[in-house]
Amino acid sequence: MAEARIIDGKQFALGLRARVAKKVWSLKRDFGVTPGLAVVLVGEDPASQVYVRSKGKATQEAGMASFDHRLPAEATEQQLLELIERLNADPAVNGILVQLPLPKHIDTARALAAIDPAKDVDGFHVVNAGKLAAGIPGATIPCTPLGCLMLVRDVMGRNLRGRRALVIGRSNIVGKPMAQLLLQADCTVTIAHSRTVDIAEECRRADILVAAVGRPELVRGDWIKPGAVVIDVGMNRVSTAEPGKTRLVGDVAFEEAMQVASAVTPVPGGVGPMTIACLMLNTLASACRAAGAPVPAEAAP
Numbered sequence: 181m182a183e184a185r186i187i188d189g190k191q192f193a194l195g196l197r198a199r200v201a202k203k204v205w206s207l208k209r210d211f212g213v214t215p216g217l218a219v220v221l222v223g224e225d226p227a228s229q230v231y232v233r234s235k236g237k238a239t240q241e242a243g244m245a246s247f248d249h250r251l252p253a254e255a256t257e258q259q260l261l262e263l264i265e266r267l268n269a270d271p272a273v274n275g276i277l278v279q280l281p282l283p284k285h286i287d288t289a290r291a292l293a294a295i296d297p298a299k300d301v302d303g304f305h306v307v308n309a310g311k312l313a314a315g316i317p318g319a320t321i322p323c324t325p326l327g328c329l330m331l332v333r334d335v336m337g338r339n340l341r342g343r344r345a346l347v348i349g350r351s352n353i354v355g356k357p358m359a360q361l362l363l364q365a366d367c368t369v370t371i372a373h374s375r376t377v378d379i380a381e382e383c384r385r386a387d388i389l390v391a392a393v394g395r396p397e398l399v400r401g402d403w404i405k406p407g408a409v410v411i412d413v414g415m416n417r418v419s420t421a422e423p424g425k426t427r428l429v430g431d432v433a434f435e436e437a438m439q440v441a442s443a444v445t446p447v448p449g450g451v452g453p454m455t456i457a458c459l460m461l462n463t464l465a466s467a468c469r470a471a472g473a474p475v476p477a478e479a480a481p
């Protein structure tokens with residue numbers, strides 16, 4: 181069989197960001213509104229600083245206002261909650277992203293619950309998670325699962341009815357909302373996790389396989405159903421033979437998957453760039469709702 185198609189998430193994300201930028205422009209022209217995204221970073225984690233910088237850059241490139249808020253690692257939960265309250269009340273801010281993970285002395289659930297659900301562009305607030313699970317329109321969809329669904333549809337078309345989908349991982353950020361989206365798309369959905377008895381056997385039934393567990397190259401070629409579409413959410417930094425040098429690998433053994441699947445996302449260049457592009461889309465959508473403007477259809481899959 182021919183090698184699988186490499187799903188170019190980076191390219192798709194560039195296109196999506198360009199579509200968002202166009203709509204930002206028309207929102208400004210027709211409603212006099214410039215969408216704004218506030219990113220809150222607590223502490224100095226170097227990886228988080230890199231992500232936060234690339235989010236700020238993408239926000240500005242889309243023609244939106246970017247507000248950067250840094251708190252020291254020792255900041256109290258109360259200080260963070262006060263900042264969130266100020267951002268909730270600020271009409272220039274349509275989206276609030278509190279970068280995770282937070283320092284251990286801060287209760288993550290409490291911080292996320294403090295964000296106005298209408299400004300929760302991550303889609304992590306229980307109101308948005310609940311709307312997604314209950315099928316109530318107007319939910320903000322978490323960026324990574326939304327991006328994954330876009331890539332699946334790009335390959336398989338919009339009609340996913342009856343497809344067997346397996347999601348590996350049950351986090352609130354990726355696994356659970358991913359499963360909800362696939363269910364809403366009429367897939368037959370299974371969620372596998374660390375206590376699943378035979379993950380390989382579950383994988384072999386899946387037409388759509390989404391791996392989001394954070395275990396480098398867990399999914400082997402012989403776990404994959406021939407012709408399946410494989411979406412690799414994993415971003416694991418592993419050491420190489422060269423001392424001090426690391427490289428990024430996914431949750432899927434990429435070269436093996438390429439021999440069996442019909443399409444596979446690479447790491448990097450697959451899901452990661454889609455997460456950022458969908459964050460831009462969700463921020464635009466929040467601004468549209470606030471202004472009474474039509475919400476882009478892509479934000480409500």
Ligand SMILES: Nc1nc(=O)c2c([nH]1)NC[C@@H]1CN(c3ccc(C(=O)N[C@@H](CCC(=O)O)C(=O)O)cc3)C=[N+]21
Nearest residue numbers: 231277278279280281302448449450451452453455456
């Ligand atoms: N409240 C919150 N929301 C988030 O969405 C969130 C978060 N906290 N905390 C951290 C994670 C991580 N994350 C990434 C997004 C894009 C790439 C990305 O674009 N990666 C590129 C490059 C990776 C590289 O080379 O290091 C790629 O996969 O091609 C990576 C990581 C968002 N996160």
Ligand SMILES: [Mg+2]
Nearest residue numbers: 349350373374
């Ligand atoms: Mg698990």
